[in-house]
Structures are given as structure tokens and as C-alpha cells.
Amino acid sequence: ARKAAALIMARRILLTDADHNDLTLDYLKLLTGRQRLRKTESRDVLVVGAGVAGMVCARLLQAAGHRVRVLEANRSRVGGRVKTFRGDVWQDPRLHAEAGAMRIPSSHVLTLALADHLKVPRRPFDLVDLPPEPDQVSDDSRVVYKSWTGEEFASGEAPVYVAPKGLGNRFVHVNGQTVSKADYNADPGPINKSFGWDSGQTTAAAFDKALDTARAYTMTKNPDGSWTDKPIAERVTGMADLLYDMDGYSLLRYLQEGEGWSDAQIQAVGTLENLTSRLSYGFLHSVFDAGDINPSVTYFEFNAGTDALTEALAADLAIERGRVVTRVRTDDDGVTVTAEPETGPEDEACDGAIGGQAREYRADMVVLAVPFAALRHVDFEPLLPYGKRRAINELKHDTAHKVLLEFTERWWEWDEATWREKLGSDYRPAPHGDAVAAVGGGCVSDEASRFVYFPSHPSDGGAPGGVVLAAYNWAEDALRFDALTPADRHTEALEHLTGLYGERIRHYVTDRHVSQSWLRNRWALGEAVIETPGQLLSLGPHVATPVNGRLFFAGDHCQPRYHAWISGAIASGTEAAVQVADTA
Numbered sequence: 001a002r003k004a005a006a007l008i009m010a011r012r013i014l015l016t017d018a019d020h021n022d023l024t025l026d027y028l029k030l031l032t033g034r035q036r037l038r039k040t041e042s043r044d045v046l047v048v049g050a051g052v053a054g055m056v057c058a059r060l061l062q063a064a065g066h067r068v069r070v071l072e073a074n075r076s077r078v079g080g081r082v083k084t085f086r087g088d089v090w091q092d093p094r095l096h097a098e099a100g101a102m103r104i105p106s107s108h109v110l111t112l113a114l115a116d117h118l119k120v121p122r123r124p125f126d127l128v129d130l131p132p133e134p135d136q137v138s139d140d141s142r143v144v145y146k147s148w149t150g151e152e153f154a155s156g157e158a159p160v161y162v163a164p165k166g167l168g169n170r171f172v173h174v175n176g177q178t179v180s181k182a183d184y185n186a187d188p189g190p191i192n193k194s195f196g197w198d199s200g201q202t203t204a205a206a207f208d209k210a211l212d213t214a215r216a217y218t219m220t221k222n223p224d225g226s227w228t229d230k231p232i233a234e235r236v237t238g239m240a241d242l243l244y245d246m247d248g249y250s251l252l253r254y255l256q257e258g259e260g261w262s263d264a265q266i267q268a269v270g271t272l273e274n275l276t277s278r279l280s281y282g283f284l285h286s287v288f289d290a291g292d293i294n295p296s297v298t299y300f301e302f303n304a305g306t307d308a309l310t311e312a313l314a315a316d317l318a319i320e321r322g323r324v325v326t327r328v329r330t331d332d333d334g335v336t337v338t339a340e341p342e343t344g345p346e347d348e349a350c351d352g353a354i355g356g357q358a359r360e361y362r363a364d365m366v367v368l369a370v371p372f373a374a375l376r377h378v379d380f381e382p383l384l385p386y387g388k389r390r391a392i393n394e395l396k397h398d399t400a401h402k403v404l405l406e407f408t409e410r411w412w413e414w415d416e417a418t419w420r421e422k423l424g425s426d427y428r429p430a431p432h433g434d435a436v437a438a439v440g441g442g443c444v445s446d447e448a449s450r451f452v453y454f455p456s457h458p459s460d461g462g463a464p465g466g467v468v469l470a471a472y473n474w475a476e477d478a479l480r481f482d483a484l485t486p487a488d489r490h491t492e493a494l495e496h497l498t499g500l501y502g503e504r505i506r507h508y509v510t511d512r513h514v515s516q517s518w519l520r521n522r523w524a525l526g527e528a529v530i531e532t533p534g535q536l537l538s539l540g541p542h543v544a545t546p547v548n549g550r551l552f553f554a555g556d557h558c559q560p561r562y563h564a565w566i567s568g569a570i571a572s573g574t575e576a577a578v579q580v581a582d583t584a
């Protein structure tokens, strides 16, 4: 049974099927209108959840002639875990910043091609710090996807964007030491030794090397050290073998047993590469994520905020907000869904409430596109199949926390001379060397704040200030921020930032308390599914499978390669639309 599950999940991860069709290619065509869903009799479809997955699914079905309605629990907005803080959240209402999805890897062609199709402008997101504009290519670029079938999908004529090499002026701050990333990369020894790890290798290089064992299942190493995908049939069997051999491994166990790493090495690499909080999670999630988050990947963001994408998706849909689904009854002729009005506070915190006059909705088919954990609070009649219930109850949902600080000026774009000029007689030197003008990039620290990200661009609309993501953390790190009051989160993150950049930045900070806990959000119930060891094979095959030809499932939890990414939501929403059309 584990062997069969491994094959099912290998195909899902690679977005292929028993005939080795390339589903990424099919989905690209569907999402950009180059292809349509199978033509059938028009059906009543109810989509539950107006996040990316639900709205993508609803749009495709509507375009194919089905009568589609969407229910959304959140009274104040659509978008789910795409959420942009904008307007009077800030002292300067021209600013915006992301509570959720913020960066799109260039390899996430489904997201980029869909955004281009919807004419949502995008620009580079700099994971590494770069000299301030106008040096930077700020225009969009072509989306190119080369399939193993030999077919190529390209979205236009513009050149493919290649990110410039980073300056490396942001900080690594651990064990009481603070050095620039460039200095760390040039000589990792002193920082590594502060963990008790005596190595001249960077933590990024060490982790990259550790993934070679996993890579070798689906790729071939070239003489120059680069890797090439194996032919698709071998990739599928290789991925199935990888799942079979290693789904039971946590990241910790893999690094200890598989790679023979010492505790000191695990702590050094874990701290700098953001792995510490995930050591107990399934190893394979870290393999997949490593391909998406590393300094060699190019990213994009949406110029007007990520919610520009979800607003564009919502445009032609009939979405009823403030309706919380509590009951789903399937009979021979269709499905009756009960929804209650939402009456909690607008801020999405956990102290909301539902109540009032319930309403019933009748449909031929229902697509459940809410976070999986939310289905635990819905009554199903008849009971969902055993495997599905287990998956709903047990699948691990990770959490994430972001603290955003507003500044009235973009001081991170200043060099030391500019600081002198701005502060005059109040001028004080920076604690860790002269300032270098830069946009984007970020710092890593072993303090509670963990990861800092600076904006890659000014906000549209000419605001002189900007918003810094002053603390971004996951899992245990996030839980510790969740427990603080909003004011304390702000204080903690600001103190951390002044430790790195000096008290002088306090001249420009505003007093806005803006933070987002994805666990303590009553509609999200977590950041995203990240499996614990064994769950990919034991629960994975039950997550997305339709029930009785009436109930369908969508959301990034349904796409194991892309949990916690918009691409996962888009792929699963498209898959659900295809399933509905094929059943209708």
C-alpha cells in the first residue's frame, strides 16, 4: 500500500498522470484562456472559500458555462492568505505591505502566467540586497515553461529577467556577533565556530550539498556539478522511490543519520537557513522548499500589492461574504450546504462569532476550497470517507507570524553621508559599520525576530516612507510571537532592528502596530500544511480526492509540491475545475 501511495503522490508532486501528460502545461493553457474545460451540460456549482484556489476554480467553471456561486466566511475581504495591509492601517495611507504571500519564485509559472493574463503588473522582489533604483530592471518579463513533452509555453516577447548579484550588505546576527552577509560568505569560519562547528563552508552550501542524496532520485549530476532532470518516466519512479525511502524521515533525522551532521552543524545551518523550526517536520518538505527559497532564485512581487491578484480574480464572480459553512448534506440529486452569518470583529482574530439566521444553498456540486483544518468544524452527511477524515484531523498545519514596521523615510536606502546630512547635529554612527545604500534583501538573526526583509521598491503613489518586514518567522518561532500583545510585538521587532541598524532609525518609525499571526486568524487556522514525517504517504492520497462525484477539494494543501505557495492554490483550483467538468 505504501508503494501504491508513493506512486500516487509522486505523480501529484510532479503534476503528471499515468500517461505522463504534463499538467502544468495543461493548466497554463486553461488559466490563460488558450484552452477550455470539457464542454458539458451547465451545472450549479457552489465554491466554498474565496481564496486563490476557490476563485481560480470558480472562474474556470464559470467560463465553461456553469452557474457558479462562491461563499466566503470573511465579512471584510476575499483573498484568504493573500492579504495586503493598506490604507488607514498606516500613518501614510499610500503605503501597503503583505501580511501573507509576498514573493513569487520565477519558476512558479502558473502564478506568473495567470497574473500576466489578468494584467496584474509585477516587478522583481529582491531576496538579496541591490543598489537602489534606477539600476534595477523593474519591468515584467517573459514567462517561459519548457515541458518534457517538447512543447514550450511562453507568455510574450519580453526578455527573461535575471536578478543581479546581491551586495551582501545585510546582516547575519548570531551568538552575539554581527557581520555582513558578504563577509560571512567570504569567510564563514568565525560565525560557524560560534556554534562550535569548525567549517569553512557557508551554511547555504552545506545544506545544498545535503540535498544531493534526495536530488539523485530524480536528477542526473553533470560533470560541471549542475543537475539535469531525468526523463519523465524515470522522474516519476525516482520520486516514488524517494517518497518510499524518506517520507518517514524528519529533517533532523535525515541530517543526523543520512548526512552524519553533528548537533553543532545542525544548529548553525538550522539557524541561518531557517531550518531550526522545521527540524521535526517531514524532510521532503524542506527538499521542495529549498528549490523555491534560496539566493539563486529570482522572485517577483505585484506592484500594487499581492491582493491586486485576488481582487482581479474576484472581479467577475458572484461572491457572498460573511457566510460560514457549517453543514454539507449530500443526497442522490445534489448537495445542500448550510451557512451561518459571521458576526465577529473585522480584524480576523480568534474571538469572532457566528450566529443568526442560517441559510441553505442547493447545488449539483460543491468545491471545498477552505483551509483543510476548517473542515474539521463542518458537519458532513453522510460522513466523509475514513481516509479523508483522518487527513482533515491530522494533517499538520504550520504557522507563520509577520511583524511590519512603518517608517516615514526609507533609511535603508541611505549611505552614511546621507545619514549625516539627514540627522545633522543628532548624527550618531551605525553600530556595525557605515551604511550602504540598498533596496531589498534581509537579515537573519538568532533573536526572536529571526528574519528581516526590506522592501525592494517604494510603494506606488510617491510615499517617502516604507514598511519593513521586521520579523518573519515560522513554527515555534512564530508561536512565541503569537503570544505577545500587538504592542509588544512591535517593541520587540523594533528593538531587534535598532540592534542591527542603530538607535538612529527610531527618528523615523511610526507607532502603528501591524502584525499577522496566521494561526490566530479564525479563517486561516494556520499558515499552511507542512507534513510531519510519514504524512505524505499515509494521509496525502486522501487529501484532494473527490467524494461521490459531488464534493471536490481545492487549496494549497491539495498540492504537495507547493504547500504555502500561491502556485499550489492555483494548481489545485485548476485541478478541481477539471474534475468538476469531467464529472458534470
Ligand code: ARG
Pocket: 103, 278, 289, 293, 398, 399, 400, 474, 475, 527, 530, 564, 565
Ligand atoms: N511561501 C512562503 C514564503 O515564501 C512560505 C514558505 C514555507 N513555509 C513554511 N512554513 N515552511 O515565505
